[in-house]
Amino acid sequence: MGSAVGMVCAKKNSDCTGTIVLLSVSPLQRRQGIGKFLVSHVLEWFFKEGIRSVTVATQKENTSAVGLYGNCGGIECCSSVDVHLWLGEDAFNDPENSEIPNSRPFMSESGKHHAKQVLETGMNHTHWQYGPKCEKLLEEELGAKKCLLTTSGTSALELSALAVGCVAGDEIIMPAFTFVSTAAAYVNHGAMPVFVDIRKDTQNIDETKIEAAITSRTKAVVCVHYAGVSCEMDVIMSIAKKYNIFVIEDNAHGLFGTYNGRQLGSIGDIGCLSFHYTKNFSCGEGGALVVNNANLVQKSMIAWEKGTNRYDFLSGKVSKYYWVDKGGSFVLSELCAALLYGQLNSRDNIQQSRLYAWNFYHEKLKSLEDGGKLTRPRVPPGCVHNAHIYYIRLKSVESGERLAASAKEHRIGIFTHYEPLHLSAGGQKFAKISGKCLEAVDCSKSLYRLPLWVGISHTELNKVVQIILAALDG
Numbered sequence: 001m002g003s004a005v006g007m008v009c010a011k012k013n014s015d016c017t018g019t020i021v022l023l024s025v026s027p028l029q030r031r032q033g034i035g036k037f038l039v040s041h042v043l044e045w046f047f048k049e050g051i052r053s054v055t056v057a058t059q060k061e062n063t064s065a066v067g068l069y070g071n072c073g074g075i076e077c078c079s080s081v082d083v084h085l086w087l088g089e090d091a092f093n094d095p096e097n098s099e100i101p102n103s104r105p106f107m108s109e110s111g112k113h114h115a116k117q118v119l120e121t122g123m124n125h126t127h128w129q130y131g132p133k134c135e136k137l138l139e140e141e142l143g144a145k146k147c148l149l150t151t152s153g154t155s156a157l158e159l160s161a162l163a164v165g166c167v168a169g170d171e172i173i174m175p176a177f178t179f180v181s182t183a184a185a186y187v188n189h190g191a192m193p194v195f196v197d198i199r200k201d202t203q204n205i206d207e208t209k210i211e212a213a214i215t216s217r218t219k220a221v222v223c224v225h226y227a228g229v230s231c232e233m234d235v236i237m238s239i240a241k242k243y244n245i246f247v248i249e250d251n252a253h254g255l256f257g258t259y260n261g262r263q264l265g266s267i268g269d270i271g272c273l274s275f276h277y278t279k280n281f282s283c284g285e286g287g288a289l290v291v292n293n294a295n296l297v298q299k300s301m302i303a304w305e306k307g308t309n310r311y312d313f314l315s316g317k318v319s320k321y322y323w324v325d326k327g328g329s330f331v332l333s334e335l336c337a338a339l340l341y342g343q344l345n346s347r348d349n350i351q352q353s354r355l356y357a358w359n360f361y362h363e364k365l366k367s368l369e370d371g372g373k374l375t376r377p378r379v380p381p382g383c384v385h386n387a388h389i390y391y392i393r394l395k396s397v398e399s400g401e402r403l404a405a406s407a408k409e410h411r412i413g414i415f416t417h418y419e420p421l422h423l424s425a426g427g428q429k430f431a432k433i434s435g436k437c438l439e440a441v442d443c444s445k446s447l448y449r450l451p452l453w454v455g456i457s458h459t460e461l462n463k464v465v466q467i468i469l470a471a472l473d474g
């Protein structure tokens, strides 16, 4: 009998989780793929047994072990001693025949644990403990004056309209290439969106075209950090200062991305976040208002609590709360906040896993960019992105149609993104346009988003790249 070169001990627990108790490879046999062989087999066994959550007895600091386990799906570290793995649904399915969606929400084990606690204790009060915990974490990370969790990114934008005091006749400058909520939120409060074209390289508002859109009615400029890559904030902030207008960052995409070392969402007067299930950090539906301008804190808190001073009541400053100003029902439920808290605490691992996929596409598609078939995302100097979206811009409508047809045939979620808002029925009814916005129109036809989520497997990434190469090469 030959001598053992390695061993793995695994345990299926009664709560449908798994534990890898020991992984050991003989010192003489290391770096030959034996560890990977053993781990892949044991994870495959777990997967067949219906287990999606695995604890590994290794240290978070042991980066080579964490990397090895990480090859099998998304990783989440819940403590300094254990590594908790999340097994990607498709990691062990037949890669030839399974669907590859455009995005897939990541559900952290700690989030589930917190949510269970809310359910078991019955403390599903508004803003009990997880809401304030998420807000504190975001305030500290972003350096914000105040952070308020909301029911969605859309409601955070609506809240920002109330916070800056939007009234009928106000004009709000924004890019023509964005989600409908960026515009509708201000229209709902009487203001008129003014669309400006986007930059060809980042798909962000073209900062050189903002000044021409400013009138005596301009209240604010809203900048959208598309795909988590920052707008040119220094220029935008100095224009806003010159004309005394507010800057609102629609940071639905870019949480934990940075601009010259500053967190996105923390630079303007207000930042709006989304925790929709397609975003890097999600709780199904959710969002947050990040208030950076101290003068807007009080008004934001009143509007957030249905137009009352309930916030002062909860902190014991007043004995009763009453109606003081405009407001709505914006506060996120405690159950959603519990899920979100788990995700925010796993931020490094979520980012790492997404970045792996983003970099994979970026490297593999370089030859197509060099060959003039497409352009890849550009991240300007000073910007650090958060791997929210990997997109390509194709050179012709025909090549896009070819790619879309092939992706559909292979059940791969490769999709275009926003329709230009100035051409929409709502845009024509409620908004006006500054300049021609031709780039926004072109971008709506030529930009395609590739599948990207925590735990997307190597096989899946490769399959996406092969489809693109086949559709565009030649």
Ligand SMILES: Cc1ncc(COP(=O)(O)O)c(C=O)c1O
Residues within 6 Å of the ligand: 152, 153, 154, 155, 178, 179, 181, 182, 224, 250, 252, 253, 273, 274, 275, 276, 285, 286, 287
């Ligand atoms: C740029 C932008 N702003 C706002 C929103 C709205 O966020 P939510 O879906 O959380 O309401 C989205 C949603 O995808 C978005 O992409």
